[in-house]
Amino acid sequence: MKKLWLVVTLLTFSVFITACSNSEGDEETNTNGNTESSEEMNEEMDNESSESGEETDHSDMDHSSSGEVPEGLEEADQPTYEVGETATIPDGHMSGMEGAEATIAGAYDTVAYVVSYDPTDGGERVTDHKWVIHEEMEEASEEPFESGDEVTLDASHMEGMDGATATIESAEETTVYMVNFENTESGEKVENHKWVTESELRAE
Incomplete structure (x- = not known):
């Protein structure tokens, strides 16, 4: 009887340990996933912010003109x-x-x-x-x-x-x-x- 009780106790303890281990693994996975997702979102926001705050660049425009000048000049x-x-x-x-x-x-x-x-x-x-x-x-x-x-x-x-x-x-x-x-x-x-x-x- 004592042996049976010991076996049951060991099995219960093993199941408990396994469940805790899986739970921690899932939590770690979720945490990492959330971190990576958050980092990706922040990076996208930074890129968008950088683009919107970027100074206007006219370097690729044609600075030539027809040579006409305003009236009265x-x-x-x-x-x-x-x-x-x-x-x-x-x-x-x-x-x-x-x-x-x-x-x-x-x-x-x-x-x-x-x-x-x-x-x-x-x-x-x-x-x-x-x-x-x-x-x-x-x-x-x-x-x-x-x-x-x-x-x-x-x-x-x-x-x-x-x-x-x-x-x-x-x-x-x-x-x-x-x-x-x-x-x-x-x-x-x-x-x-x-x-x-x-x-x-x-x-x-």
Whole structure:
């Protein structure tokens, strides 16, 4: 009888130990599974956040233009760089401009603005874009705009720019140049690029 009781006790204990072991294994599996699932979700969220917070990159866009200038824009009387002359762009405001040799295609006296705007095509907000000139604002009058003013852009340097509402970040009365140059990164020729200011050029 004692032997039978001992056998029953041992069997019961074995079953209990096995059940506990399986339970712990399942719990560990679930924990690992949940951890991996959580990590995957966090990674996806980080990627989405990174993409949405990514600065707008215009480096793959064509910075050439037809060469047409806005109505009322006056040619500079005595520009530092004459049409046909060459100058260096030591620090370009867009990728592929830095160190490029620029040929002057036009020189004009105006006010150049740094602007921020939401593209009309639904793209990411563009901040501190250089440059939009006074004659490319729908509300332009004789007086220049000031920092903080809201204007409507009448320019198409970039996709989604034309018709966009922009905020003036800063203004600079200067000579602006339309230039031809070779992109130092892609090797592509850019013609009639609008705009480069006097301070962005250096004599060769």
